Amino acid sequence: MVLELKNVAKSYKGKRILDNISFEVKEGEIVSIFGKSGAGKSTLLRCINGLETIDKGSIKINGEYLYRQNGIYVEVAKGESLKKIRQSIGLVFQNFNLFSNLTVLENIILAPINVYNLDRELAVKKAELLLDRLKILDKRDFYPYELSGGQRQRVAIARACILSPKIICFDEPTSAVDDEVKKSIAEIIMEFKSEKIAVLIVSHDKEFSHSISDRIINIEGGKIIS
């Protein structure tokens, strides 16, 4: 299993957002998560990526515990273990969070070069290939503020996809793009499958999700209902 959640719970202001969530994702599996707006989908992805603490339960990524229930406490991964986890998981944010002081290309190659010690030229080549497939190669040297909404979304996708981690999470990856680009994104995701990379997708776009997912998880009231 690349991802294992067990009894994960999370509250904000005393309100349960995630309630006893447990599920598993295998290598190369594509799983879609559905739920109403405000159901807790983004929160779930943020927890899996260690951006939010959880109140209860355990999350295991690629064999390492990110969170581990120990009595009434939840232990958090630290040091080398955390570093390893960070490198086995990726996330495309719902609101992109592109680095505003870097160009499109720099946004994409920053992590490959600095975290994975990829050769710069190779990184640029890979980035350009992705940009081309996402039809924004001509924006290579633009800054985020100069991009349209859909262009930003594509840069965010390219930034996460260049890393090929063990599991990659997409939060509403097609909310701002047209049908043609949507197809490219679907293709890229399908390729992950063949590379044995697991994919977790949160989306309101049922058509898109259904067409590529192996499995669907529905969340309501903080619980998995199906």
Place this chain on the structure above:
Amino acid sequence: MVLELKNVAKSYKGKRILDNISFEVKEGEIVSIFGKSGAGKSTLLRCINGLETIDKGSIKINGEYLYRQNGIYVEVAKGESLKKIRQSIGLVFQNFNLFSNLTVLENIILAPINVYNLDRELAVKKAELLLDRLKILDKRDFYPYELSGGQRQRVAIARACILSPKIICFDEPTSAVDDEVKKSIAEIIMEFKSEKIAVLIVSHDKEFSHSISDRIINIEGGKIIS
């Protein structure tokens, strides 16, 4: 005519984004604009709302010139005239731009109270009604950073809709919400029609747009192609 564009042109970095755009919108008309990601749809809405200058052409809103071609110059509305224009047009931003230091309710009632001198209580009542219809009344006193993507989008919609200007522009109003909320938004927009308020919608969601629009404008390469 509530909105008249004539030969509007706009470039960034020497690249034509809008090229000779002309169209008109009548009172109570709902017009959808389609185009690929990066086609210039948001730029068009931003020009109509006076957030971007234009290089050529004229834009007339509710009888007042916002931009007026005069020889080789484009004159911009100022003072009282600009103020009047601002009050006859509204915009829901693609990236919401909620005021981060105000709660949901405060975001919505700020303009009605301060610009339109609406009674505070009345404003609150109207805001709550809208929030209820958009299913986020329980988030009334939350700050934007505490909201999910779709919740933010709904606040942005409510903030623009409470004003009932002459024309209201929506930039991707359903990109982050579920089908149920989408239906509420469609209803609200349909009501504008009956109040003789014109609506301009930019969206990749063909189903949504088609179901409510009177007319469709397609943009490609900066030009209206149909």
Place this chain on the structure above:
Amino acid sequence: SCGETQVSNSESKIVVVGLDDTFAPMGFKNEKGEIVGFDVDLAKEVFRRLGYDVKFQPIDWAMKESELNSNKIDLIWNGYTITEERKQKVDFTKPYLINRQVIVVLKNSNINKKIDLEGKKVAAQLNSSSQEAVEKQKDFLSKLKDGKLYLYETNNDALMELENGRVDAVVVDEILARYYIKLKGEENFRILEENFGSEEYGVGFRKGDQLKDKVEKALDEMKKDGTFEKIYNNWFEK
């Protein structure tokens, strides 16, 4: 060099003299950046005779006792007035110079005595010992024009006003007066016989430092053999 030399003891044969290098003519930097002055020349001669290497360390005058007691310098030699309070903290040599509060007038002035100053405009430097000395004599003060001293930011300002004829006399340290007169032209000024009291300059050492006695002896010898006077005449109008 700006570094600290190690503090001298009798073997090391290096001695650090602390001085305020803004204090012309006793010790100050010349245009070339060398520390020169009357006290500097005296100190150089004294320590040449005693066989020490001497190093001059500029200090802030307000911090002089702190400098001495934290061993940053070995002695203070810079127009250092001997007072009862200071004797508590440092050991002084016998006075080597008397500094009086003198009255400077223009050469052609008809003022010859203190009494002649009645009804005249008299100037001094603000917050100086000259001001203090004059204001102690309340009777005298009340007889001056406007019943007060004309106070200026610097002695230089006061002497300029004298030259311009806007004041009739300036009360000032004799040491400074003689230096400035030399600088501005000896033909223009005159120093009256009478004065407003005097103070004595000595060299200050850490309590119990035996170097003090050696310096005292060397100074005595220099006075006897005329070296002292030669140095004095180099710096001051006679």
Place this chain on the structure above:
Amino acid sequence: MNYIVNLLLSMKGGMFVTIYIFFITLVFSIILGIITAMIRISNIKIIRVVVSFYIFIMRGTPLLLQIIFIFFGLPMIGVTFERYTAVFIAFILNYTAYFTEIFRAGIQSIDKGQFEAAKVLGLSKFQSYRYIILPQMFKNILPALANEVITLVKDTSLVYVVGIADVLREGKIAVNRDATLLPFLVVAMFYAGFIYVLSDLFKKVERRFEYYR
């Protein structure tokens, strides 16, 4: 005229000292300030308390007293420094405190999403600061930083208290020596010129940072 040339020549040592103290202090306290700002916003309570106590001491007492304490006070407990060392310790400790707070303001006004994106991509803390946070921080605080840097120029004159001959002290020496006020005018013009150059530099750097929003 000739006098002014000589004067400038005789004061160039002091000008050099002023510039020297300025730059050494600036470089070290900016670097330390960045580090302290990072520590200050960390979530280890005890460290936060220590840093904010340090900042209170540094801002709560005058720099002049801090120099005196380090140069004249510490020898009493056996810790002795050279003049320049003492000055640099005092200046750097003091300015680090002020810079820390400016940098903290700059870092805290950066969108949290930038930190999160860096984390998710696996960048180390150091890398996030180097590539993302610090460049954005500097853009945010340049005008406020200029205030403090300009104050530093004027504060360098406090070194007089340990007898170091900066430009102001050399001016004083020349005033007493030559019996004219001209040297002070030269000093004033030196400061104004120096600050003008700095302001201009800041303006240019600000413009350099305008490439993104």
Place this chain on the structure above:
Amino acid sequence: MNYIVNLLLSMKGGMFVTIYIFFITLVFSIILGIITAMIRISNIKIIRVVVSFYIFIMRGTPLLLQIIFIFFGLPMIGVTFERYTAVFIAFILNYTAYFTEIFRAGIQSIDKGQFEAAKVLGLSKFQSYRYIILPQMFKNILPALANEVITLVKDTSLVYVVGIADVLREGKIAVNRDATLLPFLVVAMFYAGFIYVLSDLFKKVERRFEYYR
């Protein structure tokens, strides 16, 4: 002990003066600073140039000289001020310049979308600043603002030059009168206490602003 009580009594006038000058300067120069910052980022070139020249003059010369110029210099051209008036003019003009730059940093680091949303909703410039921009600006720059406010506390002692008896001057008087350094200790503790109260206040205000991100 009795001596300290008497000392405090004799110095309370000076303490009041220090606090008085501090607050008047603070209030006016913050208000003026906000206005000047708004002007400074406007897009009318001539105004921008004038404001940045004003800021250069104020930061490029020492506050002490500015006080001297206004109190002793201006009368030469027939403009005469009372002591306190002159001091307030100098302090407010000087600190307005420094605050302007801090506020400008704060305003410029606010997301452009906030300005655009205010515009589109029809808010006037004044309303946008009042409800949106200024609250966010203050959140952004509080730590940097504290630096400048604390510097102001210590700068108030410069009023000695026109003969106003602030706490430091009264301390000096007592030192000379009673031949003891104790009064200076009292002064130092007064400053440190004052600055402590201010730091604490800033910390509280910062926490108050934490309600949103």
